[in-house]
Amino acid sequence: MVKICCIGAGYVGGPTMAVIAWKCPSVEVVVVDISVSRIAAWNSDQLPIYEPGLDEVVKQCRGKNLFFSADIEKHVSEADIIFVSVNTPTKTQGLGAGKAADLTYWESAARMIADVSKSSKIVVEKSTVPVKTAEAIEKILTHNSRGIKYQILSNPEFLAEGTAIQDLFNPERVLIGGRETPDGQKAIQALKDVYAQWVPEDRIISTNLWSAELSKLAANAFLAQRISSVNAMSALCEATGADVSQVSHAVGMDTRIGPKFLNASVGFGGSCFQKDILNLVYICECNGLPQVANYWKQVIKINDYQKNRFVNRLVSSMFNTVSGKKIAILGFAFKKDTGDTRETPAIDVCKGLLGDKACLSIYDPQVTEDQIQRDLSMNKFNWDHPIHLQPISPSSVKQVSVVWDAYEATKDAHGVCILTEWDEFKTLDYQRIFDNMQKPAFVFDGRNIVNVDKLREIGFIVYSMGKPLDPWLKDMPAVA
Ligand SMILES: NC(=O)C1=CN([C@@H]2O[C@H](COP(=O)(O)OP(=O)(O)OC[C@H]3O[C@@H](n4cnc5c(N)ncnc54)[C@H](O)[C@@H]3O)[C@@H](O)[C@H]2O)C=CC1
Numbered sequence: 001m002v003k004i005c006c007i008g009a010g011y012v013g014g015p016t017m018a019v020i021a022w023k024c025p026s027v028e029v030v031v032v033d034i035s036v037s038r039i040a041a042w043n044s045d046q047l048p049i050y051e052p053g054l055d056e057v058v059k060q061c062r063g064k065n066l067f068f069s070a071d072i073e074k075h076v077s078e079a080d081i082i083f084v085s086v087n088t089p090t091k092t093q094g095l096g097a098g099k100a101a102d103l104t105y106w107e108s109a110a111r112m113i114a115d116v117s118k119s120s121k122i123v124v125e126k127s128t129v130p131v132k133t134a135e136a137i138e139k140i141l142t143h144n145s146r147g148i149k150y151q152i153l154s155n156p157e158f159l160a161e162g163t164a165i166q167d168l169f170n171p172e173r174v175l176i177g178g179r180e181t182p183d184g185q186k187a188i189q190a191l192k193d194v195y196a197q198w199v200p201e202d203r204i205i206s207t208n209l210w211s212a213e214l215s216k217l218a219a220n221a222f223l224a225q226r227i228s229s230v231n232a233m234s235a236l237c238e239a240t241g242a243d244v245s246q247v248s249h250a251v252g253m254d255t256r257i258g259p260k261f262l263n264a265s266v267g268f269g270g271s272c273f274q275k276d277i278l279n280l281v282y283i284c285e286c287n288g289l290p291q292v293a294n295y296w297k298q299v300i301k302i303n304d305y306q307k308n309r310f311v312n313r314l315v316s317s318m319f320n321t322v323s324g325k326k327i328a329i330l331g332f333a334f335k336k337d338t339g340d341t342r343e344t345p346a347i348d349v350c351k352g353l354l355g356d357k358a359c360l361s362i363y364d365p366q367v368t369e370d371q372i373q374r375d376l377s378m379n380k381f382n383w384d385h386p387i388h389l390q391p392i393s394p395s396s397v398k399q400v401s402v403v404w405d406a407y408e409a410t411k412d413a414h415g416v417c418i419l420t421e422w423d424e425f426k427t428l429d430y431q432r433i434f435d436n437m438q439k440p441a442f443v444f445d446g447r448n449i450v451n452v453d454k455l456r457e458i459g460f461i462v463y464s465m466g467k468p469l470d471p472w473l474k475d476m477p478a479v480a
């Protein structure tokens, strides 16, 4: 029986291994983590992450060929294939701070593998890492090998949160990079054999190590670039009276461009887009390519501009002050169908409004009060570390209350901000919300999910990203 061990029981390690276990009953899969509480949660009825369809897959396999354990060394030493899916956050200090990937967790995992291994291993990079990381890992392993052979593979993950199980069941491609040596090719084949249990062979592609590592950074950069492109257009739409949804539709009908990933928004979030682009920028700079670095930097700059623009629109349309005003925040997760708040645009928008002394009442169906308070009091980049190593939230932010109902959040509010596109926000009783708000009542839709005409009929002043402006907003001072 092939034994797989995955180091890192997070958003990638957990679902990916659960699906491998489900699809490969003859493989034993153990997921290990330094966070004991996370492992306990994986072994309970309340999984540590919310992902549609995940519960069922875990329940079917757990205890049969899928295990979650904090006994890292035992399971690493017994495994044939070791996936490493640990955090690779942006460095906060020292060389490359604010850009380079922090490989501390990766390196400590690699050293531990070298310490405990007694047989040959295939070590698979599942985390997103800088190009050439495999070389560094190879050096750590071989310099400490005591005669044991290691093959390093790069097998980046392309799943998106909220659709992870669907993406893993039916991936558009599985990418495996390895050494172009006979041993390297043998290792690629061994991993191919696992995926081939359910992925059609033509979708499993193999490349050299560096192409696989770079393809992952490139894919995320291209995706984020699309969003920044459409968001840049949204600003121009507002200035000219064009409607960004109509522009996206018309542009996306060109099959060379395609219709997906062209929704204007308050900005992209999530744990990876910004981190991976910063990482790419750093790699370009280190390779003497400042023009290329600057090109990709713009994707992040437009994203920051979009979040600022949203806050400025809000404040300027509410008589240039939100001091002491209740603002309802609907949605805090970085996208729907996840409870993940890493780099969610809601953090920047909320901090912007708090900076103008607003009182926020926040509702998200999947995010806890504790998480929101932590996010609003934590420094940038401190969030992407193992939970037990994160700073303890100093004190809760006083002007923030977290409620469990959209109607409660909006009661007596001056304005409503929609920051996550949860389906339930599309079907709220907006007449009821209007009746219970201060007047004039504002809606700022950062996800373009409400029916603008209907809301205006009710009496709301509505701002929707990239849509023709409400006459009220046209008269307000120009914004950034
Ligand atoms: N979240 C996502 O949708 C995707 C993430 N990725 C990449 O996958 C990697 C992991 O991301 P997530 O799963 O989202 O992070 P995560 O934070 O949810 O999970 C990482 C886990 O690794 C554990 N860990 C850290 N160091 C460890 C060590 N030395 N030994 C054992 N466990 C250790 C942490 O306690 C944590 O539970 C990152 O490189 C990310 O860029 C790639 C594709 C999608």
Ligand SMILES: O=C(O)[C@H]1O[C@H](OP(=O)(O)OP(=O)(O)OC[C@H]2O[C@@H](n3ccc(=O)[nH]c3=O)[C@H](O)[C@@H]2O)[C@H](O)[C@@H](O)[C@@H]1O
Residues within 6 Å of the ligand: 128, 157, 158, 159, 160, 161, 162, 220, 223, 227, 260, 261, 262, 263, 264, 265, 266, 267, 268, 269, 270, 271, 272, 273, 334, 335
């Ligand atoms: O490396 C990763 O972590 C993953 O990053 C993204 O997945 P994810 O961040 O989970 O979610 P996306 O659906 O890509 O959304 C990212 C952000 O962009 C925003 N977005 C997305 C699409 C769009 O048209 N407009 C838009 O603003 C979303 O609301 C969200 O805030 C990629 O889609 C995955 O392929 C990749 O594996």
